[in-house]
Amino acid sequence: MGNHVSEKNKLFRKENEDRARLLIKCPDQPGIVAAVSSFLRDNGANIIESSQYSANPEGGNFFIRMEFECPGLRGKRTLLETAFSDIAQQFNMEYDFLYVTDIKKTAIFVSKEPHCLMELLWEWQNGELIMDIECIISNYEDSREAVESLGIPFYYIPANKDIRKQVEAQQLEILKKHNIELIILARYMQILTPEFVSHYPNQIINIHHSFLPAFIGARPYERAYERGVKLIGATSHYVTNDLDEGPIIEQGVERVNHRDKVVDLKRIGRQIERSVLARAVKWHLQDRVIVDGNKTIVF
Amino acid sequence: MGNHVSEKNKLFRKENEDRARLLIKCPDQPGIVAAVSSFLRDNGANIIESSQYSANPEGGNFFIRMEFECPGLRGKRTLLETAFSDIAQQFNMEYDFLYVTDIKKTAIFVSKEPHCLMELLWEWQNGELIMDIECIISNYEDSREAVESLGIPFYYIPANKDIRKQVEAQQLEILKKHNIELIILARYMQILTPEFVSHYPNQIINIHHSFLPAFIGARPYERAYERGVKLIGATSHYVTNDLDEGPIIEQGVERVNHRDKVVDLKRIGRQIERSVLARAVKWHLQDRVIVDGNKTIVF
Amino acid sequence: MGNHVSEKNKLFRKENEDRARLLIKCPDQPGIVAAVSSFLRDNGANIIESSQYSANPEGGNFFIRMEFECPGLRGKRTLLETAFSDIAQQFNMEYDFLYVTDIKKTAIFVSKEPHCLMELLWEWQNGELIMDIECIISNYEDSREAVESLGIPFYYIPANKDIRKQVEAQQLEILKKHNIELIILARYMQILTPEFVSHYPNQIINIHHSFLPAFIGARPYERAYERGVKLIGATSHYVTNDLDEGPIIEQGVERVNHRDKVVDLKRIGRQIERSVLARAVKWHLQDRVIVDGNKTIVF
Amino acid sequence: MGNHVSEKNKLFRKENEDRARLLIKCPDQPGIVAAVSSFLRDNGANIIESSQYSANPEGGNFFIRMEFECPGLRGKRTLLETAFSDIAQQFNMEYDFLYVTDIKKTAIFVSKEPHCLMELLWEWQNGELIMDIECIISNYEDSREAVESLGIPFYYIPANKDIRKQVEAQQLEILKKHNIELIILARYMQILTPEFVSHYPNQIINIHHSFLPAFIGARPYERAYERGVKLIGATSHYVTNDLDEGPIIEQGVERVNHRDKVVDLKRIGRQIERSVLARAVKWHLQDRVIVDGNKTIVF
Structure with missing residues (x-):
């Protein structure tokens, strides 16, 4: 049975090797979605699912979770994360790239x-x-x-x-x-x-x-x-x-x-x-x- | 509108003039349902709905609600209540006859x-x-x-x-x-x-x-x-x-x-x-x- | 595990050896509950749970399920069932005595x-x-x-x-x-x-x-x-x-x-x-x- | 009462005079969110709420609803809609700008x-x-x-x-x-x-x-x-x-x-x-x- 699950998880890893999630928390301001989605596009990633939430449109925190597909993701992890740090700094973001194959x-x-x-x-x-x-x-x-x-x-x-x-x-x-x-x-x-x-x-x-x-x-x-x-x-x-x-x-x-x-x-x-x-x-x-x-x- | 409701309640009273509910609480013991249902039968009443609950079959309280139909109920209220007091005493009951036409x-x-x-x-x-x-x-x-x-x-x-x-x-x-x-x-x-x-x-x-x-x-x-x-x-x-x-x-x-x-x-x-x-x-x-x-x- | 369940069911049988259910279907008429509950009382049974339903108080079928506790039930099954056949005939009942220990x-x-x-x-x-x-x-x-x-x-x-x-x-x-x-x-x-x-x-x-x-x-x-x-x-x-x-x-x-x-x-x-x-x-x-x-x- | 609602709707219009929704349906492809969110940012709009759905990430339709706040919206409607037509054409979009003050x-x-x-x-x-x-x-x-x-x-x-x-x-x-x-x-x-x-x-x-x-x-x-x-x-x-x-x-x-x-x-x-x-x-x-x-x- 354990082996059975290992097999399933192996298959799951294979099917999701290009899949990741980006979670962000930052002070709300115009332009966040544009910046993040342009970044992903420019790095060859396609947004599969996206949810956002403004705790308070006038001056609270903004939260977003984007799930994306990026061909060749494994080889591009460091590159992506490094490149994103500029945007993160600009918008004062706390963020996390989470790779779907990194099963918890x-x-x-x-x-x-x-x-x-x-x-x-x-x-x-x-x-x-x-x-x-x-x-x-x-x-x-x-x-x-x-x-x-x-x-x-x-x-x-x-x-x-x-x-x-x-x-x-x-x-x-x-x-x-x-x-x-x-x-x-x-x-x-x-x-x-x-x-x-x-x-x-x-x-x-x-x-x-x-x-x-x-x-x-x-x-x-x-x-x-x-x-x-x-x-x-x-x-x-x-x-x-x-x-x-x-x-x-x-x-x-x-x-x-x-x-x-x-x-x-x-x-x-x-x-x-x-x-x-x-x-x-x-x-x-x-x-x-x-x-x-x-x-x-x-x- | 108020008149409209009065009309409805009047009709309701008419349709339910023979309808009453008997609520009982007493110490649990064998024979309660038999005594109460026989009493109702002997007084010409038909049980329409009945629910009972034993808080604890070994020595707790027993509760029952019986809704019954009794032709000529209005004229028999005092008779019923008086006759029931014997059973009530025997089983140490708290009880209430509630007449459906006595709208609250x-x-x-x-x-x-x-x-x-x-x-x-x-x-x-x-x-x-x-x-x-x-x-x-x-x-x-x-x-x-x-x-x-x-x-x-x-x-x-x-x-x-x-x-x-x-x-x-x-x-x-x-x-x-x-x-x-x-x-x-x-x-x-x-x-x-x-x-x-x-x-x-x-x-x-x-x-x-x-x-x-x-x-x-x-x-x-x-x-x-x-x-x-x-x-x-x-x-x-x-x-x-x-x-x-x-x-x-x-x-x-x-x-x-x-x-x-x-x-x-x-x-x-x-x-x-x-x-x-x-x-x-x-x-x-x-x-x-x-x-x-x-x-x-x-x- | 199977043994474990057998043990549980054995215990269950022991705890419920005096417990049965009586299911009845018959044409609705006054006196059914009185007759059945008096029968149970007279045979030493205490009603634990009772639910009833009149499909249509004016001339439909009446259904009742009574769960009762009857000391020494095992030895009294035939007696009970035989004795009940009189009432059943009187009210034209279909009925079933179901013994809780007869696990399906x-x-x-x-x-x-x-x-x-x-x-x-x-x-x-x-x-x-x-x-x-x-x-x-x-x-x-x-x-x-x-x-x-x-x-x-x-x-x-x-x-x-x-x-x-x-x-x-x-x-x-x-x-x-x-x-x-x-x-x-x-x-x-x-x-x-x-x-x-x-x-x-x-x-x-x-x-x-x-x-x-x-x-x-x-x-x-x-x-x-x-x-x-x-x-x-x-x-x-x-x-x-x-x-x-x-x-x-x-x-x-x-x-x-x-x-x-x-x-x-x-x-x-x-x-x-x-x-x-x-x-x-x-x-x-x-x-x-x-x-x-x-x-x-x-x- | 009708007047009462008119008052409420008047207040609602006032509070939402800069609020609109953009609904889009188009063939799925990378870059849509980036294009639309950049467009909104460049036109001074802040995205308040956004939901998207890919019917089938491999080759189906993509749907998005963005609610945004755009100061001075009333005067900018035509401008916005005209400017957007370029993006719409590029991505082959069906779309609709819906102004919250246009109460249905x-x-x-x-x-x-x-x-x-x-x-x-x-x-x-x-x-x-x-x-x-x-x-x-x-x-x-x-x-x-x-x-x-x-x-x-x-x-x-x-x-x-x-x-x-x-x-x-x-x-x-x-x-x-x-x-x-x-x-x-x-x-x-x-x-x-x-x-x-x-x-x-x-x-x-x-x-x-x-x-x-x-x-x-x-x-x-x-x-x-x-x-x-x-x-x-x-x-x-x-x-x-x-x-x-x-x-x-x-x-x-x-x-x-x-x-x-x-x-x-x-x-x-x-x-x-x-x-x-x-x-x-x-x-x-x-x-x-x-x-x-x-x-x-x-x-």
């Missing part, structure tokens, strides 16, 4: 509940989530068999709040070894320290099992039940130092009623969690998500 | 934003909301014309937190005069005192412009914007002494994105508010909502 | 696309779908490994329209051998003959990859793309002799837009298909679905 | 059911639908009072299929007199002839009360009821010569169940119809809808 090296963290991990593995095998899953890290052994059967390394690191420091040290070592670029917390029920988070800014995606900002923190389904809500939800967000306060990428809800006990809310919630997390990860992998302060722009 | 006398409170009021008036004219709208009370004059053109009394009572006591005294007087049984807060932006609320337990329905318990209190759209949520919502609930903490009847959400400013959230939210409030009111008018502690059962 | 023996048919099969296996392992999966039948070998790893027999029977008769003969033999009570067509892309269907009336559940009655028949996603619809859907229904015309159990939709090619519609559609089919199967397994002519009542 | 002159057709008309009038008064409603045409007198109270001319033209020709002649005369640019069929239950439609290509928006292509033609709710569907819908589309076959702009659905009779489907459907039509009209008014063959691109 990903680690998935999971605790006991496997449904989010399973959804990610499933969509990865289907070719819906284009990523290289380098490893799974868990504080439980439960998922080992399913993970290893796909040829993915599984690391069991028991964790609790008393040994947080040494646990994170172990985890960081593994992440470094695998050159991880994206960490997905697929119902990993341990809090990460600011120190850990600081190594991966806007690179850790969490799924919280409530419709944030309702029911921040522990036991959201129990609290939703107590409150008697008529809809429950899930939220996928980037992890920052503030618990469940990071930039939201995606949310979903489902209807519940008075007959639904906590166990039913959890069951219904699992379906929301897995689809919300899968969408958020997909958008991140396609470089569609730009963090702007404590919010996201999803192009 | 309703007052609507509104402030500046008219969309929820307009939706209620519209669905009332359509025959979707069967109620007698006795009066509209507002702290603004804006809706007077639309209301009076339908032949409904409009009371303008300026309000602010410094004169709350005398305002509520005036309002209570009007409500008593009209024998009001249901108060709908259709975006009425003043807080009601516990004293006021105590006169109408589980008879005041509010629409809060957020997905509770997220964004309790003031300026929910502004706060939703600040937080960068991807869905916004509205919540209809019974008013209790705790602000926005009463039993939830219905909730709804819509998708938003990074392009939506506060003004857009408000616009999208208006659609959610009006449909959520209209559904909650409809269920209340049909005696489908039972308050159980701080939750609702919606049959 | 199920066969799943699948062709090349595995997503619906995978969802069913997954929810079965989770304990969401309480059924005994006796076998998988496929006209492709693709799913063999995943199926056999769960300890489920996998039968590969190549099929095409020229050999339909012998294929179905083989399938029927397998189904008989396994005493199959429910057949799920989880994207099985062969048409079944009326002869085959006649063996399993209202016992074959199909998932059609469109929002029926739109796009009946082949290639629905291609046709949805051609038509430029803004929502796509899936439909789960019982199989009858008329292609895609059987009683609908459940439907779902998702939003699409002009950017979505056929391949995107298929991808989005897969998510709808798997959740719609899983819901329909769940309701069937819980005896919540009553077929009434060409429609279903879902209690 | 609109006629609404309605028969007996008023809910869609009411929603449009309501959202127009709210400032959500920026259009000049020049007249309402109806084959019933029912809506006259509501329409005239807003200061909008109401034309009563009885219609049936036998007098279709003279009816349409009358209607066309009125439409010409008012220089109508958009016709909204807000549940107008008469079929329009190809001759009539030919005067307003892609300028007539209809609401059909089903989820097309299901239930094309008459009595869709009755047929949905007969079929036993679990979701009902509505579709807004441009009118072409083929009944209910024109390019779809927007669709919506709601859940129904076995308890819902035809009258309930109609009631639930009314809510879908009014919101779906209002969204479609809004997008048309904002020049977001491009017709591409028998489909729409909605930017």
Whole structure:
């Protein structure tokens, strides 16, 4: 199965070897689109998809994501990036060239509940989530068999709040070894320290099992039940130092009623969690998500 | 138009003169349904619709709503109610016979934003909301014309937190005069005192412009914007002494994105508010909502 | 894993050994609920859940589903059923006692696309779908490994329209051998003959990859793309002799837009298909679905 | 109220006097975005919003909608349009400059059911639908009072299929007199002839009360009821010569169940119809809808 995915990703790389994305953030002013699109044209690139957003036409930031096709891209990367620095300076841009063939090296963290991990593995095998899953890290052994059967390394690191420091040290070592670029917390029920988070800014995606900002923190389904809500939800967000306060990428809800006990809310919630997390990860992998302060722009 | 609705309600009364609902709450035990349904059969009533709910089959409360048709009902009301008291005592029931022709006398409170009021008036004219709208009370004059053109009394009572006591005294007087049984807060932006609320337990329905318990209190759209949520919502609930903490009847959400400013959230939210409030009111008018502690059962 | 499910189902049987459902269809008349609920009470059964529906209060059919708990049920089955025949005769009832511990023996048919099969296996392992999966039948070998790893027999029977008769003969033999009570067509892309269907009336559940009655028949996603619809859907229904015309159990939709090619519609559609089919199967397994002519009542 | 809207539209015109939209369709090739955005920059325009779509990057059509702000726009219209013709010729473009202050002159057709008309009038008064409603045409007198109270001319033209020709002649005369640019069929239950439609290509928006292509033609709710569907819908589309076959702009659905009779489907459907039509009209008014063959691109 793992081989099967490698084959798919190989094919994907081949089909997309000339494909890249340019993400830009800069103060809004006339002429940005003209400058960038002329640059791409002059360098032989064809714009395939383009989305832009002005936070505030009178004096805010401007954001743009352009996906383009450029024959012979591999050999022209340095050239392109160097040539673009002039425009970037002129418009005071923060920017990033992202090459579609640079498939993101990903680690998935999971605790006991496997449904989010399973959804990610499933969509990865289907070719819906284009990523290289380098490893799974868990504080439980439960998922080992399913993970290893796909040829993915599984690391069991028991964790609790008393040994947080040494646990994170172990985890960081593994992440470094695998050159991880994206960490997905697929119902990993341990809090990460600011120190850990600081190594991966806007690179850790969490799924919280409530419709944030309702029911921040522990036991959201129990609290939703107590409150008697008529809809429950899930939220996928980037992890920052503030618990469940990071930039939201995606949310979903489902209807519940008075007959639904906590166990039913959890069951219904699992379906929301897995689809919300899968969408958020997909958008991140396609470089569609730009963090702007404590919010996201999803192009 | 007002006459038009009177005609409709008159017809409705005629068509439903033999129709009633029996709502029961009691400790769960075997034999309740048998006792109640046998009672109805023996009194010549046919059960049209029945919904029941056991909070916890092992030792919780049991709730049932039966809608029945009983020829000659008007003349048999006292008889029925008296005869039922035996069963009620045996099973330790709280219960209510509600006659469909006793259309609920309703007052609507509104402030500046008219969309929820307009939706209620519209669905009332359509025959979707069967109620007698006795009066509209507002702290603004804006809706007077639309209301009076339908032949409904409009009371303008300026309000602010410094004169709350005398305002509520005036309002209570009007409500008593009209024998009001249901108060709908259709975006009425003043807080009601516990004293006021105590006169109408589980008879005041509010629409809060957020997905509770997220964004309790003031300026929910502004706060939703600040937080960068991807869905916004509205919540209809019974008013209790705790602000926005009463039993939830219905909730709804819509998708938003990074392009939506506060003004857009408000616009999208208006659609959610009006449909959520209209559904909650409809269920209340049909005696489908039972308050159980701080939750609702919606049959 | 298979063992794991057997354990779960064993536990489920133990917890539900006193639980049954009584499904009734009869001409509407006063006294039915009283008669049935008195019968249950007199036989020591406590009604846990009850739903009823009058197709037309003035002279149509009446349907009721009662779930009840009856201590010592196993020993009382024959007694109950015999005793009930009097009431059944009096009210001219069609009825069924369904014992929750009689877990339905199920066969799943699948062709090349595995997503619906995978969802069913997954929810079965989770304990969401309480059924005994006796076998998988496929006209492709693709799913063999995943199926056999769960300890489920996998039968590969190549099929095409020229050999339909012998294929179905083989399938029927397998189904008989396994005493199959429910057949799920989880994207099985062969048409079944009326002869085959006649063996399993209202016992074959199909998932059609469109929002029926739109796009009946082949290639629905291609046709949805051609038509430029803004929502796509899936439909789960019982199989009858008329292609895609059987009683609908459940439907779902998702939003699409002009950017979505056929391949995107298929991808989005897969998510709808798997959740719609899983819901329909769940309701069937819980005896919540009553077929009434060409429609279903879902209690 | 009519005056009230005139005031709003006057203010809107003032705020948007420098705002326009450029819509382009042309064969896809590199350099289009660069050429158009450079042109706008060189003419002092700032791009506020931009959406593009390649039907097929290898050899299909390319579509783009740019909304821009250009100081002193009123005096520069001819200049801009003339200057652009060079680029248009070079890239073989079909294009349109649309000035936001050219508020579209609109006629609404309605028969007996008023809910869609009411929603449009309501959202127009709210400032959500920026259009000049020049007249309402109806084959019933029912809506006259509501329409005239807003200061909008109401034309009563009885219609049936036998007098279709003279009816349409009358209607066309009125439409010409008012220089109508958009016709909204807000549940107008008469079929329009190809001759009539030919005067307003892609300028007539209809609401059909089903989820097309299901239930094309008459009595869709009755047929949905007969079929036993679990979701009902509505579709807004441009009118072409083929009944209910024109390019779809927007669709919506709601859940129904076995308890819902035809009258309930109609009631639930009314809510879908009014919101779906209002969204479609809004997008048309904002020049977001491009017709591409028998489909729409909605930017």
